[in-house]
Amino acid sequence: MESVTPAKRQKFSGSNNSPTWQEIQAQRQNLPIFPARKRLLHELRQNDSSIVIGETASGKTTQIPQYIYETGMHRNLMIACTQPRRVAAITVAQRVSQEKGQDVGALVGYCVRFDDTTSEKTKIKYMTDGMLLRESILDPLLKRYAVVLLDEAHERTIHTDVLFGVVKSAQHQRRQRGITPLKIIVMSATMDVDQFSRYFNDAPVLYLEGRQFPVKMMYTCETQSDYQFSALSTIFQIHQEAPPRQDILVFLTGQEEIESMVTAIRDVSKELSDDSSKILALPMYASLPQHLQLRVFQNAPKGTRKVIVATNIAETSVTIRNIKFVVDTGKVKAKTFNPRSGLDMLKVQKTSKAQAWQRSGRAGRESAGTCYRLYTEEDYEALPTNTRPEILRCNLCSVTLQLLALGIKNIAQFDFMDKPSTESIQNAIVQLKLLGAIENTDDNKLTPLGRKMAAFPLDPSLAKVILKAVDFDCLEEILTIVSMLSVESIMHSPASKREEASAVQAKFISHEGDHLTYLNVYRSYKGVSGSKNWCHENFINARNMKTACDIRGQLRDICMKQDMQFKSCGRETAVIRECLAHGFFMNAAELQKDGKYISVASRQPVAIHPSSAIFRCKPSYVIYNELVKTSACYMRNVCVVDPDWIFEAAPNYFKTRPLHT
DNA sequence: GAGCACTGC
Numbered sequence: 001m002e003s004v005t006p007a008k009r010q011k012f013s014g015s016n017n018s019p020t021w022q023e024i025q026a027q028r029q030n031l032p033i034f035p036a037r038k039r040l041l042h043e044l045r046q047n048d049s050s051i052v053i054g055e056t057a058s059g060k061t062t063q064i065p066q067y068i069y070e071t072g073m074h075r076n077l078m079i080a081c082t083q084p085r086r087v088a089a090i091t092v093a094q095r096v097s098q099e100k101g102q103d104v105g106a107l108v109g110y111c112v113r114f115d116d117t118t119s120e121k122t123k124i125k126y127m128t129d130g131m132l133l134r135e136s137i138l139d140p141l142l143k144r145y146a147v148v149l150l151d152e153a154h155e156r157t158i159h160t161d162v163l164f165g166v167v168k169s170a171q172h173q174r175r176q177r178g179i180t181p182l183k184i185i186v187m188s189a190t191m192d193v194d195q196f197s198r199y200f201n202d203a204p205v206l207y208l209e210g211r212q213f214p215v216k217m218m219y220t221c222e223t224q225s226d227y228q229f230s231a232l233s234t235i236f237q238i239h240q241e242a243p244p245r246q247d248i249l250v251f252l253t254g255q256e257e258i259e260s261m262v263t264a265i266r267d268v269s270k271e272l273s274d275d276s277s278k279i280l281a282l283p284m285y286a287s288l289p290q291h292l293q294l295r296v297f298q299n300a301p302k303g304t305r306k307v308i309v310a311t312n313i314a315e316t317s318v319t320i321r322n323i324k325f326v327v328d329t330g331k332v333k334a335k336t337f338n339p340r341s342g343l344d345m346l347k348v349q350k351t352s353k354a355q356a357w358q359r360s361g362r363a364g365r366e367s368a369g370t371c372y373r374l375y376t377e378e379d380y381e382a383l384p385t386n387t388r389p390e391i392l393r394c395n396l397c398s399v400t401l402q403l404l405a406l407g408i409k410n411i412a413q414f415d416f417m418d419k420p421s422t423e424s425i426q427n428a429i430v431q432l433k434l435l436g437a438i439e440n441t442d443d444n445k446l447t448p449l450g451r452k453m454a455a456f457p458l459d460p461s462l463a464k465v466i467l468k469a470v471d472f473d474c475l476e477e478i479l480t481i482v483s484m485l486s487v488e489s490i491m492h493s494p495a496s497k498r499e500e501a502s503a504v505q506a507k508f509i510s511h512e513g514d515h516l517t518y519l520n521v522y523r524s525y526k527g528v529s530g531s532k533n534w535c536h537e538n539f540i541n542a543r544n545m546k547t548a549c550d551i552r553g554q555l556r557d558i559c560m561k562q563d564m565q566f567k568s569c570g571r572e573t574a575v576i577r578e579c580l581a582h583g584f585f586m587n588a589a590e591l592q593k594d595g596k597y598i599s600v601a602s603r604q605p606v607a608i609h610p611s612s613a614i615f616r617c618k619p620s621y622v623i624y625n626e627l628v629k630t631s632a633c634y635m636r637n638v639c640v641v642d643p644d645w646i647f648e649a650a651p652n653y654f655k656t657r658p659l660h661t
Numbered sequence: 662g663a664g665c666a667c668t669g670c
Contacts, residue, residue, distance in 0.1 A: 333665085
């Protein structure tokens with residue numbers, strides 16, 4: 001499925017009549033994929049691996065698993081269809097269940113984190129790619145499945161990329177051992193599939209037509225120096241010329257830019273003459289509260305043009321109907337990772353051609369549309385063809401631990417479609433050795449500790465902290481802290497009410513740092529039984545608190561399976577910090593005589609992030625969860641430690657990195 | 662005294 005429109009949109013569509021059985025079957029037969037059914041099944045039957053190129057709205061995601069099921073090709077095993085996003089797995093499973101006239105969880109089910117609806121009856125299973133990857137650790141041959149469809153393969157998420165290697169190896173081993181063969185079907189939206197075909201032993205490529213309307217491309221004559229200004233004038237140019245009720249989607253890079261653009265559009269439209277039609281500007285980005293996000297799906301009042309200003313969330317995750325014009329600035333904010341410094345950076349970059357193509361497609365969903373690219377055609381030609389796959393630009397610690405748990409010892413020899421640099425693989429192995437997850441030999445053998453760590457859906461450092469908590473009798477507290485660290489922004493302070501927010505939140509602050517502050521928030525939250533009202537009064541994000549509680553439950557279950565001792569340290573909170581040091585000793589910083597911090601690992605200057613609970617404090621030693629480079633190198637989620645603790649956590653590590661105590 | 666794209670287990 002190319003995209004997902006939140007199910008809640010139906011609330012605004014005015015009709016809640018569910019279609020009849022006949023209507024559903026007619027809709028199925030009306031899909032572009034339907035005439036290709038026979039040819040498609042013939043090819044899929046003939047080949048162990050196939051690549052399917054399906055244009056937008058071809059019906060491949062909902063129909064192909066059903067076609068396979070109807071022929072019995074699955075030999076009474078399951079058919080898995082993976083999606084990069086949870087909502088997609090859920091909504092597609094709901095739709096396909098409806099088409100089969102059954103409840104979700106019977107013949108058709110979905111499996112995503114915290115929500116597994118499958119049963120013994122389930123044969124068609126929609127799931128997130130990360131979920132299948134987790135399952136493969138327990139069963140590398142994927143014996144429950146006869147067919148695995150990897151959907152949205154062009155997005156190249158880190159999970160899909162690892163799954164490519166896992167399914168290929170499972171297929172090979174099953175053939176050798178004479179087990180039921182595994183069929184692999186890779187589904188992609190882009191035409192650039194030579195790499196997929198080559199990787200899966202020259203698998204045949206099947207093309208499916210879609211239902212996309214033509215989109216007219218407009219380029220600028222000159223390269224624009226100020227894309228925000230350029231976007232603003234393009235919006236009003238369209239507004240003056242196009243008939244009303246033809247909506248515009250604008251792609252920008254981030255929250256701040258989007259909010260100022262929305263304000264600018266509102267200001268300019270106030271100055272328009274009264275007889276010109278009205279304009280309604282709406283922001284759309286992931287951290288926008290849900291009730292504000294839903295506004296983009298509502299129809300604008302009669303005679304009003306809707307202008308949605310969005311991040312790349314509107315490229316794939318969210319589909320807005322009735323878009324006639326797309327304004328593409330050609331920019332995107334993306335995370336970059338430097339394996340040498342271990343630094344994450346968010347930078348505004350140029351999009352790839354594939355991304356530009358995806359954006360322009362948003363103008364041709366219901367009828368022919370126009371895309372205004374705010375760059376020249378030559379600029380476009382100079383863009384990279386595809387976005388760099390995630391696996392080439394992120395920290396590989398987690399993935400490496402998972403591959404080792406799968407029994408793959410030689411990570412550098414793993415059959416990656418795009419091989420990460422030797423440096424980033426080596427960096428991950430060094431980290432895992434420091435954490436004690438791998439034996440200190442050359443064969444990359446997992447230690448018993450490492451094997452246990454791999455069972456947790458967490459960064460290896462956090463998994464290590466959980467396992468260490470048993471020794472410090474503080475597992476209850478550590479589970480809470482790790483869960484709180486696994487969600488974004490628990491405390492929010494809107495710019496307009498910043499002082500009010502920090503005043504009410506002052507009661508949570510611990511002089512021991514952010515981790516203990518989170519523990520205080522969690523305890524207070526539990527003290528009022530998770531009251532939504534309490535969250536509101538204290539500027540606590542209720543949705544994220546709920547997620548943290550779900551994560552805590554899942555981590556607790558894993559600890560139970562490992563027979564770990566649940567103990568609480570009560571008021572003796574120092575042991576919590578000592579325990580944290582065992583996962584984060586390599587993220588230590590020390591206070592210099594000049595009152596500034598430098599990192600122990602690289603001796604580079606770092607600073608406590610202004611959002612930290614101990615921003616103004618100057619403890620001699622701190623550890624931190626991550627380093628973010630913006631206007632300076634900021635440490636986020638900071639904890640006060642005793643230098644003896646970090647030394648004790650890894651004496652060998654500090655032999656070459658002396659602590660100046 | 663700073664601001665943070667998007668996913669996922």
